[in-house]
Amino acid sequence: MSKKENPQTAEKATATDINTNEERAAETSKQTNETPQEEEKTEVEQLKEELEKEKDKFLRLFAEFENYKRRTSKERVELFKTAGQEVMQAMLPVLDDFDRALLEIGKSSDKTLFDGVKLINNKFYETLKSKGLEVMNVKAGDSFDADLHEAVTQIPAPDKKLKGKIVDVVEKGYTLGEKIIRFPKVVTGK
Structure with missing residues (x-):
């Protein structure tokens, strides 16, 4: 009888293992689905912040260059005078x-x-x-x-x-x- 109980126990254990594996897979898929989206959002936000910083640097550099051009042209006119x-x-x-x-x-x-x-x-x-x-x-x-x-x-x-x-x-x-x-x-x- 011990041989018969073993297959039944094995079937119960296998069914339990399958349920547990399915639950784990579902949890893992939930985690894997949430993690890439969260990572994408944070990466997109980081990229937007970096883009804003670069735009700010560019605008400041452009303004400095315009001031430099204006100042040098004024100095040149003064020098000619x-x-x-x-x-x-x-x-x-x-x-x-x-x-x-x-x-x-x-x-x-x-x-x-x-x-x-x-x-x-x-x-x-x-x-x-x-x-x-x-x-x-x-x-x-x-x-x-x-x-x-x-x-x-x-x-x-x-x-x-x-x-x-x-x-x-x-x-x-x-x-x-x-x-x-x-x-x-x-x-x-x-």
Whole structure:
């Protein structure tokens, strides 16, 4: 009888094993079905986050490049405007000497000499003017502005109206484009 019980027991054990295996397979399939979907979602989310980070980096880099282009083009324009600044500054004393020479020659009776020097002075000044040089228009009686004028000295004001104002212009000021390359030297009244 033991042989007969063994096949029945074996059949029961086999049926139990089949049920258990089916349950395990169902659980495994549930787990395997959920895990890839969850992994896909997290991978997709990670990829979206990485894409957003890369887009942000790209936009920042693009904005930096645009700012760089704008800044360099502005510097280039500024450089062209003031390219001859050193040469112009070197020529200003020569222009001042011409003005002084004209004052002294004007005191003499030789009109042809005066006219000749005046023609040379005008030609020299017009050449510099064509390159962007301009005389700053400053005269006695104007208000003193420390940002635009260089005070050489202060003297007692000859008139009450000249207190804190310009009494005399010692040396002309010049601009090149919009930039002051030499401030006018003035005497102010106190």
